[in-house]
Amino acid sequence: MTEKAADRRSFESTDDNRVAGPLIHAQQIVFDDDIGLELGGRLQAVRCAYETWGTLNQDASNAVLVCHALSGDSHAARHDPQDDPGWWDDLIGPGKPIDTDRFFVVCPNVLGGCRGTTGPGDINPETGKPFGADFPQITIGDMVTVQKQLADHLGIYRWRAIIGGSLGGHQAMSWVSRFPRCTDVCVIIASSPRLTSQALGFDVIGRNAIQTDPHFYGGQYYDKPRRPDTGLAIARMLGHITYLSTEVMEKKFESDRHDPREIATSFEQRFSIGSYLAHQGQKFTTRFDANSYVTITMAMDLFDLGSSRLQLMETFGDAECEFLLVSFSSDWLFTPRQSRDMVNALTALDKSVTYAEITSPRGHDSFLINEDIRQYAPLIQARLGDLDQEPHQISMVESLILDEIPESASVLDLGCGDGHLLAELKRRGHQKLVGVEVAQSGILKAGSRGLNIIDYDLNEGLPAFIDNQFDVVVLSATLQAVANVEMLFDEMLRVGSRAIVSFPNFAYRELREDYVIRGRSPKAPGEFGYEWYNTPNRRFPSIADVHDLCRQKQIRLVNEYYFNASTGEQVRADQDPNLNADTAILVIAAD
């Protein structure tokens, strides 16, 4: 790598395409009516700057609202090839996952911002001077109020989708909690119902740095020769560290730790990370306003939809839309656990929800990065109606399982893989269908079919679901991989009226012969190529073993099927299936 490339590489950040100049494609609207604020006070003549892509169709049913994050603005994507890059170019554009040839995309700058929409830098009509730190404390809800005014102005009464990451996710959540019928689809990425205490702490420190900057002047610095750039740069440096995963930080700074790139700065430059942070901090001050930073971070910090499941259920109880939530494994600022808290409330409410935790080393920034967008974009496309229509194959086992599922029954499929069983149920007209899967390829495939898939580990039980939520719970060809069997059985029968469990029979004749004659650990059928020392399976029950467990747990056997998967021959219950069948399907219910 040339030195120049190395320099560029080490300074590369997801924000390097942010420009400080005017947003030439931004439109503006000034609202006639005052905006009443949630914490008190009003704002007059609020101006909203926004950009749009594509064309609103006749019945205004194809509008997609894109909500930007803390340091973002209305320029989510290019308008033409010569345009400045947008912050979500990989997601939005002609033929892109959010296809501007099909959808009318709207991206407004948030209230309190400094990129066109009314914010602390604007003139306070009562004083004739900029608001500065006297700009009223706004909330995410207030940002949404302004966006709603914009929607009314544009003739949009229901969004096709509202989508945002981080702070943008907060806005999306606020929309559907305040206006339950505002959208068909709500997409919440790398976000949370409230910040962690740690994230809150970092924000507090950042604001302290800004507000104690000698050039802050109580926020009235606009007519002064100097601005609180030092404090703002420090706040931004702190933010930067929180957006990067530890892995990314090691990659970026490990090899040249003691070789800082020389830049013009009065900040410390002893280490490569020092000059990087100085560069990022200073660059930020050329395009962002300190008062806006304070205002917006405070709104994020005040955002609190609740921390308990009940509170969250109350918040989203009336929402009439489909949800998609995405988190990233290495995001330590907006953690997967917080997304799961949201998901647990939505599933308990029987809302249509898909949730994927994308495996990524790139931290909170992931939602803006191409490699990660490529992973989660198909889920968005599916929610926007662009479904994977690949025909699905049903095995014999699955046919028998399907036969056991009553018409129009609600079904939870645990370890659903790529969702083909659920796809078949959907084809047959079943309405309430949910899959649980932990393998990312399965989740993305099933999600692309338009199914509701939850990215959960079955060994943690089924905390997402409430008692008796489903008519049928299916555990097909998955029992062997489960560590916590007893708990899962309890959970299945808590959540479902009945459960259908299929598994390979470990006491099958051929296996017994193998074992008895050869004295080798039996290899269950279907254990294609696995040996005793590398099989991913943990549990090797015989049919009799599972019957014993059910008896012990006073689980009622409703129905039973035994057969040889290879020949397709069924084995009757009086034909010693424990010896003669290689596969079993048990239908069970709580006693």
Added chain:
Amino acid sequence: MTEKAADRRSFESTDDNRVAGPLIHAQQIVFDDDIGLELGGRLQAVRCAYETWGTLNQDASNAVLVCHALSGDSHAARHDPQDDPGWWDDLIGPGKPIDTDRFFVVCPNVLGGCRGTTGPGDINPETGKPFGADFPQITIGDMVTVQKQLADHLGIYRWRAIIGGSLGGHQAMSWVSRFPRCTDVCVIIASSPRLTSQALGFDVIGRNAIQTDPHFYGGQYYDKPRRPDTGLAIARMLGHITYLSTEVMEKKFESDRHDPREIATSFEQRFSIGSYLAHQGQKFTTRFDANSYVTITMAMDLFDLGSSRLQLMETFGDAECEFLLVSFSSDWLFTPRQSRDMVNALTALDKSVTYAEITSPRGHDSFLINEDIRQYAPLIQARLGDLDQEPHQISMVESLILDEIPESASVLDLGCGDGHLLAELKRRGHQKLVGVEVAQSGILKAGSRGLNIIDYDLNEGLPAFIDNQFDVVVLSATLQAVANVEMLFDEMLRVGSRAIVSFPNFAYRELREDYVIRGRSPKAPGEFGYEWYNTPNRRFPSIADVHDLCRQKQIRLVNEYYFNASTGEQVRADQDPNLNADTAILVIAAD
């Protein structure tokens, strides 16, 4: 909980006992000779403040050096019951793990500090004013140079032990890398060979906050009416967040997030964490000097023993001492992975080392907290000669294993449990003995016997050890729990000339009968009370299965023993052990 108690609880930190007043027990020495500094320059008439406990014995062989962390000082423990508390009271004192009735404990304030030892606040003889920011850049090595001068002064030429956490661990590492014969024991807690890039980034930001404080005056603020307290408070706030685990942060601030305690501060107080940080930040400024903070953090940031195993091996190659390393699972500032990097270098050098990763929710602070000290203290006591002498029981299987181990052979015991096999080998005179164990209770018990125990997960292989490091590797009654069997076999025969593997035989007659007659999943002998659905074991090989694997991998069978563990009867190789023995011991070697 009363309101007062709640107030106290939410503000409680491991530092709340720090006092700003004079250290009445500190002694001082001013050195005649200049101190030459590693990065250039010299300091004259360096003064070292220190405290001692206990009495130095006649041959000066009972001295323990305690090295403090960033914001610490010489007052590691009380000198009497009425004394102010010390920062490591739970560890140091009469009858405590570091027993001041037996040892002469010395704790000096570090060079560059502000608690008695020469630092930036002292007068520069060349200018007659305080050094300020002109204090030369010092290193951890320079801190150690001053400590060595102190040791010489006290007549101590070899320490019984050097012990430190965090920055204190850096000092301990620097001691043994520069003075390889300086100590019998080196204890390194919650530390690292160099900071992570993330930790470095946080330090850079903290220093930026201090140095851009309007009252910093290039470090020459001592005669000014105001000090750079704002910047120092902000730096401290940042440090605080990094010392706390996310779990602790949620516990401390979750329930009263929006109810800040009112305190006198100009910092933001909108949230409970805000007033906590403001309180902690401000309190710190009453007892710590900004220039010292800059100086010491920079020394920590410059500390770099290398990032590769080879570099670390070069650093510690000559060290002649026993090592003890301790990390904490939720410490995200000085991570367990970094401790493992150190351990991998020490084991490759055949150094005597014990390493434990203590499971704790309390983050980096853990090393100072009572509940965690109680976990790791026995390991320190063992290193100080206070061994657990509980007699150990040897089972029949283990007897046979012991018979297979040549006299004075070096042995690595994988999954060594509480170390009793190693204890027996030690009793029989074997010298080089190392255990690997992942269960904390086992590690602490084995460590308390004075054995070298490494806290590693066998499923990650044996990266700590080099080729042919041991005569014998033992895997006793552990094979069943291993996920990655093939890789472990390869590793065992890479690391050892031969391996001894004992395991229950899954094809034992009784199990086959059970299986064939009852059609139930066989329960291996010794699977006390476990069923198919909850056994922690993953692998169920028969003797024949293991022979097959060895054949396939061209592993040579050196010797074999088969028997019934319950009766003690041996089964000869020609007596169909695969059917008639419930336990096997195989001695294997690479072909």
